[in-house]
Amino acid sequence: MILKAKNIRKSYPTSIGSLEVLKGLDLSITKGEMISVTGPSGCGKSTLLNILGTLDRADSGSLEIEDQLVAELDDEHLSRLRSESIGFVFQFHHLLPEFSVLENLIIPQRLLRRAEVDSRERALELLEKVGLSERADHRPGAISGGERQRVAVLRALVNRPSVVLADEPTGNLDVDAASKLMEMISSLAGDFGQAFLIVTHNPVVAAICLRNLKMEDGQLISSPEK
Amino acid sequence: MIGFESWMARRMLLSRKKVGLISWSGIISILGVATGCFALIVSVAVLNGFEQEVRNKVIGFETDLRIMAGDDQIDMEQFASLEFEPGIAAHSPFIERKAVAISSNDRSLVKVKAVEIGSLQSVYNIEGIEITDSPNNKAQVYVGRGIADRLGMQESDRLRLMNPLDNQLYLGMPSVLDARVAGVFETRILDFDQTYVFIPITAGQALFKALGQIDGIDLRLNHNAEKAKLREAVHSVLGEGVTVSGVEEMHQTLFQAMKMEKLGSIVVLSLIVIVACFNIASTLTMLVMEKIREVGILKAIGFSKARISTLFRMQGIFIGGMGLVLGTGLGLLFVSGQERLGFIRLPEAIYFVHSLPVVITSRDIAAIVLIGVIVIALAIHFPTREARKLLPTEAIQFEK
Numbered sequence: 115m116i117l118k119a120k121n122i123r124k125s126y127p128t129s130i131g132s133l134e135v136l137k138g139l140d141l142s143i144t145k146g147e148m149i150s151v152t153g154p155s156g157c158g159k160s161t162l163l164n165i166l167g168t169l170d171r172a173d174s175g176s177l178e179i180e181d182q183l184v185a186e187l188d189d190e191h192l193s194r195l196r197s198e199s200i201g202f203v204f205q206f207h208h209l210l211p212e213f214s215v216l217e218n219l220i221i222p223q224r225l226l227r228r229a230e231v232d233s234r235e236r237a238l239e240l241l242e243k244v245g246l247s248e249r250a251d252h253r254p255g256a257i258s259g260g261e262r263q264r265v266a267v268l269r270a271l272v273n274r275p276s277v278v279l280a281d282e283p284t285g286n287l288d289v290d291a292a293s294k295l296m297e298m299i300s301s302l303a304g305d306f307g308q309a310f311l312i313v314t315h316n317p318v319v320a321a322i323c324l325r326n327l328k329m330e331d332g333q334l335i336s337s338p339e340k
Numbered sequence: 341m342i343g344f345e346s347w348m349a350r351r352m353l354l355s356r357k358k359v360g361l362i363s364w365s366g367i368i369s370i371l372g373v374a375t376g377c378f379a380l381i382v383s384v385a386v387l388n389g390f391e392q393e394v395r396n397k398v399i400g401f402e403t404d405l406r407i408m409a410g411d412d413q414i415d416m417e418q419f420a421s422l423e424f425e426p427g428i429a430a431h432s433p434f435i436e437r438k439a440v441a442i443s444s445n446d447r448s449l450v451k452v453k454a455v456e457i458g459s460l461q462s463v464y465n466i467e468g469i470e471i472t473d474s475p476n477n478k479a480q481v482y483v484g485r486g487i488a489d490r491l492g493m494q495e496s497d498r499l500r501l502m503n504p505l506d507n508q509l510y511l512g513m514p515s516v517l518d519a520r521v522a523g524v525f526e527t528r529i530l531d532f533d534q535t536y537v538f539i540p541i542t543a544g545q546a547l548f549k550a551l552g553q554i555d556g557i558d559l560r561l562n563h564n565a566e567k568a569k570l571r572e573a574v575h576s577v578l579g580e581g582v583t584v585s586g587v588e589e590m591h592q593t594l595f596q597a598m599k600m601e602k603l604g605s606i607v608v609l610s611l612i613v614i615v616a617c618f619n620i621a622s623t624l625t626m627l628v629m630e631k632i633r634e635v636g637i638l639k640a641i642g643f644s645k646a647r648i649s650t651l652f653r654m655q656g657i658f659i660g661g662m663g664l665v666l667g668t669g670l671g672l673l674f675v676s677g678q679e680r681l682g683f684i685r686l687p688e689a690i691y692f693v694h695s696l697p698v699v700i701t702s703r704d705i706a707a708i709v710l711i712g713v714i715v716i717a718l719a720i721h722f723p724t725r726e727a728r729k730l731l732p733t734e735a736i737q738f739e740k
Contacts, residue, residue, distance in 0.1 A: 169640060169732040189645050197642025208637045208736065212351050222641045224344050269641070 115178075116199075116276040116309060117143040117166065122175035124161055135161050136172070137332030143277055147309040148300075150320040152337075153329030159313040160281055162329070166311065167200050167279045168192050180276055197225045201270030201308070203280035207262035209254040215241070215265050216250040219272050226273060240268045244298055260291030264298055271302055277309040284316055296322050345647065349654030352631065365623040366659050372616025373663025373712065374670065380609045380708045381671025381700065385678075387602045388704065389697030394598070397529040397692070399587045400465035403558040405567065406590060407574055410581035413553055422577050427565030432459035433554040435544040441483070441537060442500040443491035450487055451535045452501060454544020455558070457482075463560045466538070469523030480522035481543075486534030488524045497521045501537065506549045517547045528692040530594070610711050616663065617719035624656050624723035628730075635727055636735025649728045656720030664712045668705065675700050 119141040125134040135158035164170035177184040219237035284292035326337035435454040460466040504514040571584045682695030
């Protein structure tokens with residue numbers, strides 16, 4: 115088990131009182147799993163990803179990632195956990211605009227004190243794998259939306275995390291680019307053995323995942339087995 | 341790891357995306373700090389330079405150490421044992437009192453300093469005068485340029501010095517010295533040229549009715565003389581009743597005023613650095629605003645709050661440091677150039693020096709750099725703290 119969330123609750127204050135988004139949610143993720151989470155807008159999918167990715171804290175409940183109880187970790191250790199064990203893919207690529215594609219893949223590795231030469235080698239290897247070697251020295255602004263999103267996936271994978279959390283990764287792409295991206299994710303997931311938790315509205319994306327969950331009334335409900 | 345963060349900070353600061361305004365603001369901040377540091381270095385150097393010139397001139401006239409008799413008279417025989425003390429280059433016993441100088445044109449109150457005339461150059465650095473063959477001839481006196489002008493006198497003119505203070509008028513006439521002006525000297529220091537008349541010690545003792553007595557002894561020291569040791573030696577030979585003072589003690593007000601002037605200049609000119617640092621703070625705040633989303637992304641990929649702070653701190657240090665190094669460097673270059681080449685000339689008749697005097701010590705440089713570092717650190721602190729406090733979830737969703 116690489117991630118175990120138990121009885122997660124989260125609410126937000128609103129002008130008409132407190133809005134409870136997650137109501138005692140449970141989730142376990144094992145190595146190499148590909149899970150999709152679907153649900154209507156505003157049902158709390160992104161909130162769930164933020165809490166599982168330790169970017170936000172739950173009001174109550176427990177979250178364990180690789181046997182570490184998240185609530186007990188300070189900012190330094192949480193950051194280390196994010197760097198080592200969690201990869202993020204956002205709806206918008208969110209690459210660092212001041213740095214080249216290659217540098218965007220080097221930076222997360224350098225955080226783990228990997229030598230610059232090794233980091234560069236690993237980044238180039240990944241770019242080669244997805245056919246983006248020629249784009250290595252381009253800034254994110256100089257490549258297409260689909261390419262940016264593929265680089266964003268590579269950034270999430272570059273430190274070989276245990277789990278990648280993807281929030282609408284194809285939400286901003288056309289059908290063709292979305293399909294290419296999902297092919298790439300499936301292929302890389304097979305190669306590196308990371309678990310993927312993908313929040314999506316796209317049924318094609320959900321169909322690629324072996325386990326499908328639906329968010330309803332602040333809970334995750336399993337969709338029927340395929 | 342600092343190298344990695346420094347590299348990132350530099351790239352974030354100097355990147356070309358949407359940062360025209362920030363780049364300009366950064367450049368203005370750098371120039372602001374540089375101007376402040378340059379002004380501080382140059383003004384401190386000039387104040388030091390003038391202070392040293394004044395000190396040298398004052399020491400030249402007033403001598404390095406002055407022994408003053410207390411309640412008991414100074415015993416010259418006892419002092420003789422000090423004459424060969426290493427460090428003492430020359431000495432002269434003296435009497436210094438006020439008197440009225442009367443020429444054929446006018447009269448004026450002056451300070452009469454009765455010394456061994458042969459020591460005028462060696463002890464009092466009086467230049468441009470010729471000592472006559474019989475220096476202690478009581479008819480020979482040397483007057484300051486100001487007194488000579490005031491009384492309309494020149495060399496060889498007659499001058500009468502009258503001492504009304506040591507006589508009670510109802511008991512007799514005040515004592516008088518009829519003299520001939522043997523030389524007119526010009527020190528251009530304080531009011532010495534308007535005040536002093538030098539006469540031979542024996543003539544002074546007669547004029548002031550102090551036969552066999554002196555007020556004190558002026559000592560001219562060698563460059564390597566240890567003043568503290570000499571003071572001890574003087575006290576051990578002449579007793580604790582005598583007072584030994586250096587030029588700072590003799591002109592305490594003057595040197596205190598120069599110190600205050602220097603301090604005032606540092607405080608006022610530091611304001612330039614402080615204003616420039618407001619610029620750094622606003623540039624960094626703009627940078628933090630510009631990079632809010634990036635801060636969220638960096639936190640998502642594993643940057644801790646401390647590392648985020650370091651990234652922005654480095655950018656502040658880069659801006660402030662560039663200004664500090666540029667300003668201090670240019671300031672030192674200017675000072676060094678002026679010291680060697682003297683390219684800023686001054687009218688010697690007014691300022692008594694031919695070029696702008698500059699002196700800078702490593703202590704001054706350290707103090708100026710420290711002021712810069714403290715002000716820059718304060719300017720960096722607040723924007724950095726704001727960047728640290730940003731919540732990653734809100735930062736990532738931030739719409740620019």
